[in-house]
Amino acid sequence: MYRYDEFDHAFVSARVEQFKDQVERRLAGELTEEQFRPLRLMNGVYLQLHAYMLRVAIPYGTLSGRQMHKLAHIARRYDRGYGHFTTRQNIQYNWPALSDMPAVLDELASVEMHALQTSGNCIRNVTADHFAGAAADEVADPRPYAEILRQWSSMHPEFSYLPRKFKIAVTGADRDRAAIQVHDIGLHLKKNEAGELGFAVYIGGGQGRTPMVAKKIRDFLPIEDLLTYTTAIVRVYNLHGRRDNKYKARIKILVHETGTEEITRQVEAEWQAIKDTDLKMPQQDVDAIDNYFRMPNLPQRPEGWSQLAISRKADPSFARWVDQNVTPHKNPDYGVVTISLKPIGGIPGDATDAQMDLVADIAEKFSNDEIRVSHEQNLVLPHVAIADLRIVYDLLLTDGLATANAGLITDIIACPGLDYCALANARSIPVAQRISERFGQPERQADIGELKIKISGCINACGHHHVGHIGILGVEKKGEELYQISLGGSGDEICTIGDITGRGFSSEEIVDAVETIVDRYLQVRTDKEENFLATYRRLGAAPFKDALYNETANAA
Amino acid sequence: MSVKVLTANRLTDGEAVWLGANGEWLDHIDGALVARHAEAVAALEEAGKAAIKSNLVIDVNVIDVEERGTNLYPLRLRERIRQLGPTIRLDLGKQAEKTSANAA
Numbered sequence: 296m297y298r299y300d301e302f303d304h305a306f307v308s309a310r311v312e313q314f315k316d317q318v319e320r321r322l323a324g325e326l327t328e329e330q331f332r333p334l335r336l337m338n339g340v341y342l343q344l345h346a347y348m349l350r351v352a353i354p355y356g357t358l359s360g361r362q363m364h365k366l367a368h369i370a371r372r373y374d375r376g377y378g379h380f381t382t383r384q385n386i387q388y389n390w391p392a393l394s395d396m397p398a399v400l401d402e403l404a405s406v407e408m409h410a411l412q413t414s415g416n417c418i419r420n421v422t423a424d425h426f427a428g429a430a431a432d433e434v435a436d437p438r439p440y441a442e443i444l445r446q447w448s449s450m451h452p453e454f455s456y457l458p459r460k461f462k463i464a465v466t467g468a469d470r471d472r473a474a475i476q477v478h479d480i481g482l483h484l485k486k487n488e489a490g491e492l493g494f495a496v497y498i499g500g501g502q503g504r505t506p507m508v509a510k511k512i513r514d515f516l517p518i519e520d521l522l523t524y525t526t527a528i529v530r531v532y533n534l535h536g537r538r539d540n541k542y543k544a545r546i547k548i549l550v551h552e553t554g555t556e557e558i559t560r561q562v563e564a565e566w567q568a569i570k571d572t573d574l575k576m577p578q579q580d581v582d583a584i585d586n587y588f589r590m591p592n593l594p595q596r597p598e599g600w601s602q603l604a605i606s607r608k609a610d611p612s613f614a615r616w617v618d619q620n621v622t623p624h625k626n627p628d629y630g631v632v633t634i635s636l637k638p639i640g641g642i643p644g645d646a647t648d649a650q651m652d653l654v655a656d657i658a659e660k661f662s663n664d665e666i667r668v669s670h671e672q673n674l675v676l677p678h679v680a681i682a683d684l685r686i687v688y689d690l691l692l693t694d695g696l697a698t699a700n701a702g703l704i705t706d707i708i709a710c711p712g713l714d715y716c717a718l719a720n721a722r723s724i725p726v727a728q729r730i731s732e733r734f735g736q737p738e739r740q741a742d743i744g745e746l747k748i749k750i751s752g753c754i755n756a757c758g759h760h761h762v763g764h765i766g767i768l769g770v771e772k773k774g775e776e777l778y779q780i781s782l783g784g785s786g787d788e789i790c791t792i793g794d795i796t797g798r799g800f801s802s803e804e805i806v807d808a809v810e811t812i813v814d815r816y817l818q819v820r821t822d823k824e825e826n827f828l829a830t831y832r833r834l835g836a837a838p839f840k841d842a843l844y845n846e847t848a849n850a851a
Numbered sequence: 852m853s854v855k856v857l858t859a860n861r862l863t864d865g866e867a868v869w870l871g872a873n874g875e876w877l878d879h880i881d882g883a884l885v886a887r888h889a890e891a892v893a894a895l896e897e898a899g900k901a902a903i904k905s906n907l908v909i910d911v912n913v914i915d916v917e918e919r920g921t922n923l924y925p926l927r928l929r930e931r932i933r934q935l936g937p938t939i940r941l942d943l944g945k946q947a948e949k950t951s952a953n954a955a
Contacts, residue, residue: 321862322862322863324906328862328903328909342860342865342909342910343865344867344929344932344933345865345866345867345933345936345937345943345944346860346864346865346866347864347865375943390943392863392864392865393862393863393864393865394863394864642939642940713928713929713932714932714937714938714939714940715937717910719929720929721928722938722939724937724939725938725939728939771927771928774926774927774928775928776928
């Protein structure tokens with residue numbers, strides 16, 4: 296894992312001291328809210344419905360046990376005993392007092408963490424594939440490049456006041472687990488025919504009120520050009536992005552209005568002027584960062600396979616968990632374990648302080664002291680020996696962390712919604728809970744197979760509803776919550792924005808509506824191998840609309 | 852009939868508060884100063900501006916409520932959730948304080 300150098304430590308500590316002073320001045324009345332608001336936002340402090348909220352960055356989703364213990368400690372000491380893992384690989388605390396914020400940031404700095412650039416019109420926390428550095432299908436670990444981008448973008452003087460927020464995601468496998476095509480910049484790390492590493496570069500993706508799939512503007516960008524090319528993109532955006540209308544200020548609108556060809560031309564022209572400047576990365580600098588992310592020295596553990604076979608046979612629940620939540624590792628004696636934060640009927644993404652401590656303990660002992668946070672609001676143990684799966688499972692089971700539903704219908708993404716968020720128009724979490732309860736029976740989930748439901752409580756789409764196989768958007772209509780359904784969205788390498796089915800459903804109707812869609816899918820799929828998305832792509836919306844609206848009409 | 856009250860979040864801890872008839876910011880909506888006509892609403896708005904200046908609260912808003920017997924019932928779900936706490940965690944927020952007070 297990356298370790299802060301002297302500069303990083305000094306930089307983060309200086310920011311904590313600065314914010315401490317700003318909070319004191321605010322509480323003393325020397326700063327007005329108007330003056331203070333942008334300052335607190337730059338340090339991740341929002342105001343929600345019930346209290347302040349602190350959003351802490353987890354760069355590219357990677358945490359050590361010590362860091363996770365610290366997050367647990369903060370939840371216990373400064374909050375209400377839990378935290379919420381978000382779709383941007385952050386953690387949010389929902390109840391901290393303003394006066395405690397400097398102390399919390401001090402605690403975070405002591406474990407090389409911060410809340411910088413988790414808000415504001417700057418380059419936000421850089422996200423990455425949560426299986427990075429471990430997945431068997433990976434071409435190369437994207438995290439060194441995410442770290443390079445983090446360092447480059449932190450307090451970047453030119454890019455601290457962009458027209459709007461700016462999000463970068465990086466993946467290192469052909470299977471896109473980081474949803475790069477719905478980011479402002481998406482980078483796909485890959486090898487060319489000569490075996491050299493480089494990036495396919497996508498720009499202008501995003502969700503929110505105007506969802507767009509990113510456009511590929513370069514098929515192969517050599518590693519050494521990462522920062523110069525990224526600078527060129529952000530510079531063109533900074534110059535030409537719209538500042539007159541908040542809703543049209545993201546780069547996706549600029550790309551859309553300018554046209555891909557023209558924007559590519561502008562980026563390339565800008566790049567030509569800077570490509571051989573200081574930001575061109577010498578290989579030794581890349582290697583220095585790369586070193587922090589080397590595959591740990593994992594001992595051979597071939598005995599695991601026979602043990603696993605015995606344990607699977609003896610315990611169907613364990614077998615189900617292994618099938619669903621353990622994915623192939625680069626080292627065949629190991630697996631990548633997804634810890635579901637989606638217990639049946641639970642709150643997606645929430646973890647108690649005790650659960651965080653438990654995960655940290657398990658990681659320290661059984662996963663080379665590494666944890667990942669996924670944009671799907673789960674946790675990941677990236678390096679678990681097959682031989683240790685049983686004991687890890689048993690430990691997870693002690694605190695409700697062994698739900699065998701990764702990628703299934705109850706593994707739902709949901710934003711905090713109107714239960715917490717000042718921007719929301721409708722609740723998300725209770726809808727997720729009711730869907731989870733409706734489909735929670737293990738055999739039923741297994742029969743339905745891979746199906747991603749994503750729920751947002753407002754048009755800002757933090758719950759990624761546009762790329763849900765079934766997406767749900769909560770709106771407010773005549774004082775009531777109303778839920779709009781979209782189908783066929785996908786945030787993976789074949790990225791699509793879901794199609795809205797038609798009129799929305801009330802809170803009472805929405806779970807039945809989802810069940811109607813699922814039942815129709817089960818009727819029309821060719822066989823169990825054809826998952827929901829494939830069926831939707833084959834048949835389109837018609838059979839589902841028919842099920843939703845004609846049957847409703849008939850019933851009425 | 853819909854009437855108005857003034858709500859905000861307290862500067863120090865962000866807690867939802869309502870302006871009371873006694874001019875204090877209250878932790879609960881009960882006892883909030885109710886404005887029943889335009890002049891009274893204007894007075895609420897003025898009180899809100901003054902409160903921001905005096906640095907006690909932030910995010911001040913006039914909201915619609917209904918008088919239901921002796922209770923004040925916010926018309927928007929958003930405000931009802933602010934009044935009580937997250938609907939998914941009844942152990943948190945003002946609803947939890949009320950429950951524990953009732954239990955005691």
